[in-house]
Amino acid sequence: MSTPASKLPVFPVSIRSQRITLSPTAAVVMAADQLRAQGIEVIDLGVGEPDFPTPEHIKDAAKEALDRNLTKYTSTSGIMPLRKAICDSINQQFGSDYAVENCCVVVGGKQGIFNAIMGLINPGDEVLLEKACWVSFPGIVKFAEGEIVWLDTESTDFHLTAELVQAAITPKSKLLIINSPSNPTGRVIAPEEFRNIVQVATDRGLWVISDECYLQFVYPPHQPFSAAALPADLRSRVLIVGSLSKTYAMTGWRVGYTLGPKEWVSEVLKVQSQSATHTASIAQHAAVVALTSSQKAVQTMLAEYQRRADWFIPALNAIPGITCSQPEGAFYAFPNIKALMQHCGFASSKEVEQELLYKYGVVVTDGAAFGAEGYLRLSFANSLSALQAAIERIQQMVADRS
Numbered sequence: 001m002s003t004p005a006s007k008l009p010v011f012p013v014s015i016r017s018q019r020i021t022l023s024p025t026a027a028v029v030m031a032a033d034q035l036r037a038q039g040i041e042v043i044d045l046g047v048g049e050p051d052f053p054t055p056e057h058i059k060d061a062a063k064e065a066l067d068r069n070l071t072k073y074t075s076t077s078g079i080m081p082l083r084k085a086i087c088d089s090i091n092q093q094f095g096s097d098y099a100v101e102n103c104c105v106v107v108g109g110k111q112g113i114f115n116a117i118m119g120l121i122n123p124g125d126e127v128l129l130e131k132a133c134w135v136s137f138p139g140i141v142k143f144a145e146g147e148i149v150w151l152d153t154e155s156t157d158f159h160l161t162a163e164l165v166q167a168a169i170t171p172k173s174k175l176l177i178i179n180s181p182s183n184p185t186g187r188v189i190a191p192e193e194f195r196n197i198v199q200v201a202t203d204r205g206l207w208v209i210s211d212e213c214y215l216q217f218v219y220p221p222h223q224p225f226s227a228a229a230l231p232a233d234l235r236s237r238v239l240i241v242g243s244l245s246k247t248y249a250m251t252g253w254r255v256g257y258t259l260g261p262k263e264w265v266s267e268v269l270k271v272q273s274q275s276a277t278h279t280a281s282i283a284q285h286a287a288v289v290a291l292t293s294s295q296k297a298v299q300t301m302l303a304e305y306q307r308r309a310d311w312f313i314p315a316l317n318a319i320p321g322i323t324c325s326q327p328e329g330a331f332y333a334f335p336n337i338k339a340l341m342q343h344c345g346f347a348s349s350k351e352v353e354q355e356l357l358y359k360y361g362v363v364v365t366d367g368a369a370f371g372a373e374g375y376l377r378l379s380f381a382n383s384l385s386a387l388q389a390a391i392e393r394i395q396q397m398v399a400d401r402s
């Protein structure tokens, strides 16, 4: 006999957990999976990951680690060769002097950001976030019971400026999170502005997380720029969060890192030691090879993303009601679709996302999920033929509703 519904216990969700929702990008992925399970063919421009396989030499390193039985717990902060490889690669590229004590390997960049926020933010502390920004920044801040102060960058075409940061700082401000290249906007903060932003924030006593997960995917004439290139006094309040996920097409391996002041890195480590412990030993050994061997595969992927963007962005702009800037980095198009919504009778960008998903089989992410209603995020880390098919389906949707 089954228990009547009225007798089933109600799960007492914690207040902290009630403050967050399932990541909106994860929700779209799940909806697409359900359609696939019903045999419906979908074009997935929703997921934020390279469509390339992990390069062979990195996979070989993981196989070798398995064969050598490197399958036990590692140090919580990561194996020493990996911490050293991370410091070396950033120091060589940006002239910094990070030592292994400044480095903690984390379970992907997301875990690094989570740990860093948990180690810094008290209930009521203000955290300055760009609007639009990656969905997990506000989610994690809310989980830590911080208060979000939005830096609205829509009027500057999603360029973050030191003036915007300056104007938003209050005595309660504790943390600024920057993300260049940005997911979802594709914006890259120019070196001078980057420096001014960090200067303004740290002069007023804030701490800064610089999320550099897309650091190596920057399109000319822009150049990769890391907080590591800032003078040491400015860097003393900055935690860099990096990741191998996008750079080496290793999203599933879960390898990221934090680099910064020892005191902050120790807190990252402490949170990790009481939660995930460390990233998988095999993945760590493969990550050493990724960082210390030829970077040719990264350059090949970058060139391919550039080629796709060069076709995709003009194709989006050719659709009536869509205006899309050329991305400066990362692999997302972030078009303004407000005119399309008006023309086609959509009340929200969520409605457009749902229509494209359920009627035309195209997975995109609603801009409102990133704080920008009236926009969509479309990943071009996808084959040119998939991008072409997606454009045809979007054109079809517009034609059907005209």
Ligand SMILES: Cc1ncc(COP(=O)(O)O)c(C=O)c1O
Binding pocket: 048, 107, 108, 109, 110, 111, 134, 179, 182, 183, 211, 213, 242, 243, 244, 245, 251, 255, 256
């Ligand atoms: C801006 C940004 N930061 C961090 C991450 C986290 O990536 P991972 O945890 O795979 O390193 C992502 C992933 O989409 C991202 O877009």
